[in-house]
Amino acid sequence: MLEHEDHPNPHPHGRALRLGICGPVGTGKSSLIALLCRELAGRLELAVITNDIYTDEDARFLRAAGVLDADRIRAVETGACPHTAIRDDITANLLVVEELEDEYGDLDVVLLESGGDNLTATFSPALVDAQVFVLDVAGGGDVARKGGPGIERADLLVVNKTDLAPYVGVDVARMLADARAARGGGPVIGLSRTDRASIDELLAWISGVLATHRAGMLMPVDPGPMARHLHAHEHAHNH
Amino acid sequence: MPPHPELLLMLLADARLPAAGHTQSGTAEAALAHGLAAAELPGYVSARLASVTCVEAGTAVVARAVLLRSGGTAQLADVAAAWAARTPSPALREAARVQARALLRLADRLWPEAGALQAVRELIRPCRAVVLGAVAAHVGLGAAALARLVGYDDVQTVCAAALKLVPMDPAVVTGWVHDALPDIDQLAATVAELTEPASIPAVGSPQIEAWAQAHAATSRRLFRA
Numbered sequence: 001m002l003e004h005e006d007h008p009n010p011h012p013h014g015r016a017l018r019l020g021i022c023g024p025v026g027t028g029k030s031s032l033i034a035l036l037c038r039e040l041a042g043r044l045e046l047a048v049i050t051n052d053i054y055t056d057e058d059a060r061f062l063r064a065a066g067v068l069d070a071d072r073i074r075a076v077e078t079g080a081c082p083h084t085a086i087r088d089d090i091t092a093n094l095l096v097v098e099e100l101e102d103e104y105g106d107l108d109v110v111l112l113e114s115g116g117d118n119l120t121a122t123f124s125p126a127l128v129d130a131q132v133f134v135l136d137v138a139g140g141g142d143v144a145r146k147g148g149p150g151i152e153r154a155d156l157l158v159v160n161k162t163d164l165a166p167y168v169g170v171d172v173a174r175m176l177a178d179a180r181a182a183r184g185g186g187p188v189i190g191l192s193r194t195d196r197a198s199i200d201e202l203l204a205w206i207s208g209v210l211a212t213h214r215a216g217m218l219m220p221v222d223p224g225p226m227a228r229h230l231h232a233h234e235h236a237h238n239h
Numbered sequence: 240m241p242p243h244p245e246l247l248l249m250l251l252a253d254a255r256l257p258a259a260g261h262t263q264s265g266t267a268e269a270a271l272a273h274g275l276a277a278a279e280l281p282g283y284v285s286a287r288l289a290s291v292t293c294v295e296a297g298t299a300v301v302a303r304a305v306l307l308r309s310g311g312t313a314q315l316a317d318v319a320a321a322w323a324a325r326t327p328s329p330a331l332r333e334a335a336r337v338q339a340r341a342l343l344r345l346a347d348r349l350w351p352e353a354g355a356l357q358a359v360r361e362l363i364r365p366c367r368a369v370v371l372g373a374v375a376a377h378v379g380l381g382a383a384a385l386a387r388l389v390g391y392d393d394v395q396t397v398c399a400a401a402l403k404l405v406p407m408d409p410a411v412v413t414g415w416v417h418d419a420l421p422d423i424d425q426l427a428a429t430v431a432e433l434t435e436p437a438s439i440p441a442v443g444s445p446q447i448e449a450w451a452q453a454h455a456a457t458s459r460r461l462f463r464a
Contacts (some may be wrong), residue, residue, distance in 0.1 A: 055460045077463040090258040091341045096420075113405045139405040 016047075016107035017207070017213040018097060020123035022086070022150055023134030027117025028160040029187060030058045033111050033195060037067035039203055044108040044210075045074040047100040049093060051082050051115040058113060074100065080116025087225075088125040097127075100196055109210065119148040125220030130209050133223075135179075136160040141170040144179035151179065153223035156187050163192040247378045252388055258341040263334065264400030264462035265393055266447050268453035277405040281415045283396050288422045290444035295368045295441040296389040297430040300382045302372025302433040312361040313385040319362060319369050321436035322362060326366075328448035330332065330455035334464035338367040346374050353377040383431040390423035400462055405433075 021029045040046060046068055050058035052078055056075035063070040074093045078085040085092055097110055102151035112128055114121055123131045135143050138161055145149060151157055157179050165172045172190055178189045187205060191198045212218040254260055270283055298318060304316045326332050343365070347355055355373040359365050368389065375385040398412045433439060454460060 053461065055458055057458075060458075077262055077265065077460065079400070079463065080461040081261045084261050085259075087259060089255075089257040089259060091257050091344065092262050093338050095259070095337070095344065 015101055015220075016045075017109045017130070017210050018110055018112060018128045019062070020086070020112045020128035020131035020135060020208070022121055022123060023158075024115035024118060024139065027134045027139060029113050029116065030061050031131075031193070032158065032160065033113055034062055034065045034067050034078060035199065036111060036202075036206070037062070037065075039199065040109070040206075041068055043174070045106050046109050046111065047107055048074070048111045048113070049073050049096050049100070050075045050113045051078050051085050051093065052221040053078065053080065053082055053115045054078075056177040060201060063173075068187070072100070072104065078115055082117050083121045085091065086112070086114050086127060087122065087124045090124050093127055105214045115118050119143075119146070119150065119223065121221040122150045122154065122225070129213055129218050129220050130155040131223070132156045132158055134158045134160055137162055137165045137172060137175060138168050141175045142178075144175050144182055147182045149198075149223040149225060152184075152187070153221070155209065155221065156189065157183060159188065161188045161192060162190045162198070163194045172201075218229060241362040241379060244378070244380050244384060245379055248384050248388060252373065252391055253287065254399065256345070258338070258345050260338075260392075260396065260461040261399075263338065263396050264464065266331075266451045266454060266464065267276040267397045267400045268404055268451035268462045269457075270447070271401075271451065272410070272457075273450055277391060277401065277407065278367060280397065280401050284419050286444060287393055287423050287447065288395065288419065288426050288441050291322050291326070291447055292390055292393040292464070293426055293429065293440050293442050294325045295335070296386040296426055298325075298366065298368035299372040299375065299385050299389050299434055301408050301433050301436055302369040302411075303375045303380075303385055304372075304419065305357045305436075306373055306376040308434075310358075312358045313360055315362055315365075315369060315373075317436045318372075318439075319366055321439050322339060322366050322368060325439060325443060327439045327443055328451045330451040330464060331332070331448060331461035332366070332452070335368070336364045337463070339354055339365045342367060342370045342374075346370065350374070350377055356360045358359065382433075383427045386430050388445055390426045391420075394419045394423065403461065430447055445452055456464075 021033060022027055046143055048062055052058050052075055055077060056137055058072050059075035062073045074096050076085060076096055101107055120128055131154050133154035159179060162172050176190050189201050191202060275283060302318045303320055323332060328405055355377045359373045394416050398416050402409055402412055
């Protein structure tokens, strides 16, 4: 429940909350955005920007899902540089954010999906106000422990597809504990679209971030481009 | 003391300029997808300099000239209309207008006081060449230098995209850029003296325009244009 949805002046900060969703390819970023649209579109004004490696694949997936007016879903084509487009030169994304904000003056949240890149890709704090890093259990139970800027320091880490754990031999509780340890206690949500409680937990987190943004108290934090090197001996080849 | 024009030229020609240049291939992606061989890219670059890029450079030079003789938005609109008439592909026009927004966004931050940019801002969907012309007018970049900038940026855009699309020894590709420099000088000589919209060369390339149209319609592409 978003208790502030009747806020008398929902935009004291002057614009919508820009929330980034990043993480490796195949972890369920587009599905997560579809889920958020399904849950939130009835009470919040939403728009979505996808960063695709190949044209507008993810944008078309989301439009086909029918969870949001197709015109509110826009694709940024990144010239094979999805990492650049969300971090080093964010111009293409900013232009689309501003275009959407101009065309829909009352937006509450703009969701930005990164192109499925790798563990090191995170959003610039000049582009998003907060960011969610998405992993999934099918990618392996040890990924959370490996760390990296997004895993360690994104505003929220989602471990997705927890319902698949029995099929891929992953101990979810262990993976979540590893993730919390890697994040020094920062928020972690084990998510499954078949687990209502996990969805409510995610919505409550977003509700809190939105309230902080509207109060003008949200300071975007850069997860940084670098992993900590605590376990460098274990995976030095990843650096 | 204002910075030396050579330094401003380097700034504007730098691929690290945050104006979303990495999203562009100068239609090279479509050309390669439709049968152009990688070895033919040097010829492709020359063909662009003699056609679509010549229109861009001519437009930028004339926009600069118009602003320097105290022209305003109405006169710039004539320049933009002359450019559009010489750029029959809607995909190429759209790409140039999107790039214009990115460049204008940056220019607003670097030169917020520029009257030349104010005139551009009042245009409806200006093209990139007009924005570049306005920047040149404001920072004191000469007409020939501006034309070289447009030509050089186009060659580098195609060659940098080629390295992603058909990877090869990057020194080979830098060799292509180097070998195209005389053509860029030729382009600059062709357009540097232009001052009137009607004098902008009308030298499109139907093949490049057809490729650009096909690219805009495909559902599999890495580059925006």
